[in-house]
Amino acid sequence: MIKKLLIISAIISLIFILIKFVKAEAPLDSDADGLNDYEEQYIYHTDPFQADTDKDGFKDNEEILNKYSPLQKQLKIVEADTDNDGLNDDWELKIGTDLTNPDTDNDNYKDGLEVKNGYSPTSKLPQKIEKKIEVICKDFKLNYYFGNKLLDSIPVSTGKGKTPTPRGEFKILDKIPSKTYGGVNYTFYYPNTKWNMLFTKDNKGWKYYIHGAYWHNKFGYDNVSGGCVNVKYSDMERLYNFAQIGTKVIIE
Ligand SMILES: [Ca+2]
Ligand SMILES: [Ca+2]
Ligand SMILES: [Ca+2]
Ligand SMILES: [Ca+2]
Secondary structure: OOHHHHHHHHHHHHHHHHHHHHHHHHHOOOOOOOHHHHHHHHHHHHOOOOOOOOOOOOOOHHHOOOOOOOOOOEEHHHHHOOOHHHOOOOHHHHOOOOOOOOOOOOOOOOOOHHHOOOOOOOOOOOOOOEEEEEEEHOOEEEEEEOOOEEEEEEEEEEEEOOOOOOOOOOOOEEEEEEEEEOOOOOEEEEEEEEEEEEEEOOOOOOOOEEEOOOOOOOOOOOOOOOEEEEEEEEHHHHHHHHHHOEEEEEEE
């Protein structure tokens, strides 16, 4: 009987110790907005004592979860560039740079310039980082990466049944800001199409691009193109500015 009581009391004190330990380890969230003080101070650069840093009616963590900037009213986090270095706040968080310091690694090149040119913004050494675009036709999806960091995953529309998008590994061969598709010899005519990136030609000379498309809205659920990868205008400009001639393209 005494043995049993001893075991029970030992278990109870163990539970109390555990509760104390968990309490002590839980990081402090002074303004109870769902982000702990450390994250607010060193990662998101929000006010740890003000649940709604930008005073737009939405709590800091709510904004992060919904991909809005907790620092700048009404801006999506991908549209905000708090330190004005050419790299948006969303990509700064994903890449691990400081979104309030334009030159995180202090090498005199701004974070945005380093990412644009394919260099590490977190290393003083001129370290190259590989860029990669991956298109998964059956999922109507395009993912793009800076090193191993996924920067965005966007809905696309690729080649329809009779005109499939070529599969394989390619490279961006050319970037053309504006271009016309089709014309008098075709059944379609799409002038002034923005943000075109050539990635291959077939043996008949037919050219394949990843490009913006303004004439349909079938991104993410239907493949309707003549073989190109169609991207929504609101997604394409960012991808175009990120990709470089030579950037790897994998299509499956
Ligand atoms: Ca907080
Ligand atoms: Ca807010
Ligand atoms: Ca920035
Ligand atoms: Ca730098």
